[in-house]
Amino acid sequence: MRRADLKAVGEVRKALRELLRHRCRGDAADVAELLTTELVTNALVHTDQGAEVFAGLTATRLRVEVRDYVARHPRPFVPTADDGTHGRGLVLIQALADTWGVDSLGGTTGKVVWFEIDGGADATWAAEPA
Numbered sequence: 001m002r003r004a005d006l007k008a009v010g011e012v013r014k015a016l017r018e019l020l021r022h023r024c025r026g027d028a029a030d031v032a033e034l035l036t037t038e039l040v041t042n043a044l045v046h047t048d049q050g051a052e053v054f055a056g057l058t059a060t061r062l063r064v065e066v067r068d069y070v071a072r073h074p075r076p077f078v079p080t081a082d083d084g085t086h087g088r089g090l091v092l093i094q095a096l097a098d099t100w101g102v103d104s105l106g107g108t109t110g111k112v113v114w115f116e117i118d119g120g121a122d123a124t125w126a127a128e129p130a
Helices: 007-020 026-046 089-096
Strands: 051-057 061-068 099-104 111-118 123-126
Touching: 007 026, 007 051, 026 051, 026 061, 026 089, 026 111
Parallel strands: none
Antiparallel strands: 051 061, 051 123, 061 111, 099 111
16 A cells, blocks of 8 residues: 555455454454554555555454554554544554554564454454555
C-alpha cells in the first residue's frame, strides 16, 4: 500500500472481514476491523513508504500487525475538540485492544504496530503488500 492509496484501507478491511467471517466472534471481528483500519490509515498517512498487514488467529486470540518503513514510533495523545476526527487512532487501540505495542525492526528499517484481542480461531492469513 502506498500513502496516496488510501482506498487500500477499504481493501484491507474487506480481506480481514472475509478472514474473520466464520472464524471469529462477531464483536471481536468488528473491533478488529476498526483497529486495523486505524493502524493502516496511520501507516499510510504518516509515512511515504507504504505498509504491510498480517493477521493471525489462534483458538483464543487474534493478532494484527501493520509494518511500515519509518522507524519513528507513534505516540498516543488525546486530541482537542478542534482536531476534528484526527488523532484518535492509538487512543482507540489502547481502549479496545487486549494488548498492543510497537516493535522496532532495527535501525531505520521501520516498525510493526500490533494489537491482540480475544476471540480467535484456527487459521492464519497474510495480506500481500499493495
